[in-house]
Amino acid sequence: MQQFDAIVIGTGTAGKSTAEQLHQAGKSVAIIDKLPFGGTCSQRGCDQKKILVGASELVARSGRMRENGIATAARIDWPELIRFKRTFTDPIPEKTEQQFAEAGITAFHGTARFIAPNAVQVGDTQLQADHIVIAAGARPAPLGIPGEELLTDSSGFMELEQLPNDIVMVGGGYIAFEFAHVASQAGAKVTIVHQGERPLEPFDPDLVKLLVKATEDMGISILLNAEVVSVAGEPGAFRVGIKQQGQERSLNTSLVVHTAGRPADLLDLDLDKAGVDYNEKGVAVNEFLQSPSNPAVYACGDVAEKGLPLTPVASWEADIVAANILNGNQQRYTETAVPSVVFTWPDLATVGMSEEAARKSGKTIRVSFSETTDWYESRRINEPISGYKLLIDEDAGLLVGAHLLGVGSDELINVLTLAINHKIPVESLRTTLFAYPTRASGLASMLK
Template identity: 30%
Template sequence: MDTRNTDGNSVRDVIVIGAGQAGGPLASALASSGRRVTVIEQAHVGGTCVNEGCTPTKTMIASARVAYLARRSQDYGVHTGEVSVDFAQVQRRKDQVVEQFRSGSTDSLTSSGAELLMGRARFTGPRQIQVTLADGRQQDLQAPLVILNTGARPTWPDLPGLREVGALDSTSLLALKELPEHLVILGGGYIGLEFGQAFARFGSRVTVIEHGPRLAAREDPDVAEALQQALEQDGVTFMLETQALRAQRTDAGVELVVQGKDGEQTLRGSHLLVAAGRTPNTDDMGLAEAGIEVNDHGYIVVDGHLQTTAEGVYALGDVKGGPAFTHISYDDYRILRDALLHGKVRSTSDRPVPYTVFTDPQLARVGLSETEARKQNRPVRIYTLPMARVARAIETDETRGLMKAVVDDHTDQLLGATVLGLDGGEVLSVLEVAMMGGVTATQLREGVFSHPTLSESLNNLFMGTPVKVQPESTPA
């Protein structure tokens, strides 16, 4: 039964705006508990991860890796014919996987009893929402509990000519029908690196423009250098400390004028990808009308329990800023679910934040890096092991990269780890579980792991001679 208040608004128990990896599961959980839940989604259920992020990109990266291994078959004593890539089939396979995941997310949501409205939501007052449906009709809703999970979108720099030249972002690139002859990528962050290596393996010429002095700025310099070397081996060209000035369209494609260490020059490519970060989807939502504050970058301000500055309104996932990872968004859901349904209080401040970049080799990290430990002036030991000394990596001829671990010199506890290597994300997960369980470096060194696995290399990592970092003394 549709209940209305004195203002004529339809009243719900919960309104969820955005059906991403936090909003969808939370709506399902609350609806299954008997609450009247309405979900408002502008584009598609599943959020960025399922539709434009993890699922499509990692599916394409898997195809690119097969092409890479096929070209390397002779290294393993296997002889094949000429390797070619059917890019249309790569895209069809990707689309099939996306549709499978999207349909599953939609079915899970609707089967819970939640109402799904496809349209755009805007606040008209505290916890009052006006929905403009896909057919143009409007519906006014109100609820004592509102959840925001609207995510983020690709950022477009204010660069002359950029939008006029038909440049692509990480979403529109996924819809390409033809393989780029020369893909120029503006931005050397994780998105640009994943796409750059994948398209190089598909057969495109790839040039990455990065304004900073090195790639992967949040990583230790030795890790970033090893990653760059691996991608260069796969055919990616990098131009560091280079600033894009303007873009223009030509009959042959796109021209990008850049300023670098060697002065101004013009790059010519068939396609231009903008990979310059993400912008939160908070504009034109009427947040001020609801008393919801955003920071200088447009991200919604929340406390450790995901509460916004407006009573009864919470924000989950990328829209609140912080680590923009699917697993963090999903954990946001669990934090709020447990608080609302089970009376369990947990904060976002006490959780680990692991991540994996799906380059090849994978780059995975959790906790402190060596650089961060040094900045904090902590007494630590740094253990490093090249993948070239890992038995499983040698056997599979996948020896690019290295492992690093940061260990407290007093307690022997693991404070952080980085794995750049074959299945680096899986090995990193073993180290994260060790951190969660308080397992010491000595216990990992003496642990019995099955041979020959990648995890067994943790014995060797902690058997090595560490670099000790001691706090600098403070003058009296």
């Protein structure tokens, strides 16, 4: 059995950062991954998605400006776009493995399974360590329907050599909407099937309603209170069984994409053999991101029960885990406002409290909400719809929640995140002179 100071399971943002910090501090480190090294974000998630989103935004914006100064709308060449995307993603596994080798981190390809509280097995190799860090990421949620194996997941969608003419997205979260906007701007007919009453449930319902309208105006069909109950057929000719409000019907489509959520990837780990507790959110951890049931084990990133499944959160949690392994449990996980963005056209962004949570908090809440489609920043690009909702604690004079819809929301939400986390008074925000004309220059009007 090979002995290390620490074993890290997963080579994504959380795992790679933890391993590097531990090794730099003089620890012997092994790192394991069953997938190509580099993790989801850089190869199969947010980074490459944003490349596709960027292209679709160019098409959308040029199309909106037809007859307003732009003579010809842009068009997506899908094979060329995927080729460009691969210039970012293809080198990552080899580059990541090379970085581990140069740093002196011992890398293993394969599925890690616990065989004891402080030991794992990869293939025929057994490894033991004082500390084991689980950073295995997430996986597509099982749907439990006939024909589930016929679905393409989000990774597969972003590897398509050709984009089909018609696509069904199963699920109504941010991945479904982002992919739907990308595919629609590339010329596909898209249907989103969501089992809930409203899509994008973590986001502000009033702004979601506006985004849904803009999405439908693009020609994307959104079926709510609808459940996919079966998929049959073959590539290019699928039949999707749907149950909606007690009625069953079917959709014919060329491609069915699984966008119905990604739970923690725990299935292969044999956590019970390590005495590691877990739940539907992921590995159960305490304030130090340590397993209470097995102190040798820590967890960070999407696989841990705390925090949002976002890359910056994974990186932040990796810092906490590394510090606690190196210095004893001194650095605590503390709740902080973390922004989240749906990269559609236009963008939908949120940070802090929802209106419902703010009203239940006992604070005296003022809600500033308006549609801003007729504001200059929207009109100059012929933006289809935009708006905002800001939640203000009147007694404290502080912003407690911010929700934005419109081009530039992905950047402005960062300013408002800073304001919430560092308790910048609303009056200071309102009287700050921002560059004009920008989305931030409208803050004074939003905060009145």
